[in-house]
Amino acid sequence: xxxxxxxxxxxxTKGKGAARKLRNNNQVPxxxxxxxxxxxxxxxxxxxLIRALKGTKGDNIIFDLQIQSDKGAQTHKAILKDVQIHPIxxxxxxxxxxxxSMDKEIRVRVPIRLVNNPIGVTKGGILQxxxxxxxxxxxxxxxxxxxxxxxxxxDIGDSLHIKDMDLPEGTKSIQxxxxxxxxxAAPTVSAEKAIEEEAEAEAEAEELAEPVTExxxxx
Amino acid sequence: xxxxxxxxxxxxxxxxxxxxxxxGSSLQFGxxxxxxxxxGLMTAHQIEAARVAVTRHVKRGGKIWIRVFPDKPVGKxxxxxxMGKGKAAPDGWVAVIKPGRILxxxxxxxxxxxxxxxxxxxxxxxxATRFVVRRS
Numbered sequence: 001x002x003x004x005x006x007x008x009x010x011x012x013t014k015g016k017g018a019a020r021k022l023r024n025n026n027q028v029p030x031x032x033x034x035x036x037x038x039x040x041x042x043x044x045x046x047x048x049l050i051r052a053l054k055g056t057k058g059d060n061i062i063f064d065l066q067i068q069s070d071k072g073a074q075t076h077k078a079i080l081k082d083v084q085i086h087p088i089x090x091x092x093x094x095x096x097x098x099x100x101s102m103d104k105e106i107r108v109r110v111p112i113r114l115v116n117n118p119i120g121v122t123k124g125g126i127l128q129x130x131x132x133x134x135x136x137x138x139x140x141x142x143x144x145x146x147x148x149x150x151x152x153x154x155d156i157g158d159s160l161h162i163k164d165m166d167l168p169e170g171t172k173s174i175q176x177x178x179x180x181x182x183x184x185a186a187p188t189v190s191a192e193k194a195i196e197e198e199a200e201a202e203a204e205a206e207e208l209a210e211p212v213t214e215x216x217x218x219x
Numbered sequence: 220x221x222x223x224x225x226x227x228x229x230x231x232x233x234x235x236x237x238x239x240x241x242x243g244s245s246l247q248f249g250x251x252x253x254x255x256x257x258x259g260l261m262t263a264h265q266i267e268a269a270r271v272a273v274t275r276h277v278k279r280g281g282k283i284w285i286r287v288f289p290d291k292p293v294g295k296x297x298x299x300x301x302m303g304k305g306k307a308a309p310d311g312w313v314a315v316i317k318p319g320r321i322l323x324x325x326x327x328x329x330x331x332x333x334x335x336x337x338x339x340x341x342x343x344x345x346x347a348t349r350f351v352v353r354r355s
Contacts, residue, residue, distance in 0.1 A: 084241075
């Protein structure tokens with residue numbers, strides 16, 4: 001479980017024009033809300049957000065959100081519920097923080113990482129990572145960065161399901177246990193591919209044949 | 220060639236492309252992808268040409284996803300025709316592409332193979348593209 005401290009101020013302005021001004025001033029608009037909390041518009045410093053997100057391992061981070069207002073500073077526990085990213089620049093455009101209670105279970109998305117090379121891949125199969133995230137329910141202090149799954153035993157045609165995974169203590173999946181995580185598919189050669197391969201082989205044969213004719217002309 | 224099976228109207232207004240592709244701008248299936256950096260219209264022929272370029276370079280193994288579909292009809296007037304006299308007959312299908320759109324994804328190949336395959340595919344397209352890698 002990763003933790004980070006983040007300072008924020010209450011945002012008075014709303015709308016896309018105001019949001020653009022903030023982004024131009026190296027700040028990011030954000031919002032903080034929760035089951036018992038009214039949504040509070042916030043503004044964050046961009047470098048601080050970058051440091052908190054990229055300096056911490058994994059995406060599931062518990063933030064100590066220090067919100068500065070006229071009444072003083074208040075600290076709330078929160079997770080990053082959503083973040084908007086610019087499709088080209090990759091910069092952060094907006095962040096959603098969701099208030100959590102340390103004694104109440106939350107639902108988080110955990111990335112699934114496949115480790116080791118399956119037997120089926122060495123035989124020519126293709127490892128397909130069908131489901132890359134798992135939604136788990138756990139207490140905030142039991143939150144995990146990622147789930148590692150050993151796929152070395154998968155042969156061609158074998159698949160791995162949620163029910164085959166060993167989840168850490170204190171966490172449980174809330175998705176259907178029959179959903180597929182990974183599968184080793186047989187290499188399929190379609191008729192079109194076969195034709196293309198034949199054409200390539202012919203082209204290569206022609207290329208090989210060409211230098212011989214040139215040399216005969218020269219001689 | 221990709222084309223819709225059935226459409227409600229044969230001809231469509233040309234329109235113009237504004238903004239960025241916020242939807243369809245992240246990798247969903249594969250480990251590597253080809254992302255558009257400019258806007259434009261991608262014809263069904265170009266989609267197929269780029270796919271063939273990727274398939275030929277990868278040869279065996281790997282799975283490719285095409286993330287765009289040409290669902291917009293475009294017309295073309297016959298050669299040596301005077302302007303006017305109504306809208307041209309439908310000639311082909313295009314996909315409207317905005318900057319940021321993921322066009323293709325691939326999985327099951329090495330990074331350098333995927334990068335080269337997408338470099339070759341990018342040369343078939345009428346806009347700038349870049350190779351993107353899934354964030355681990």
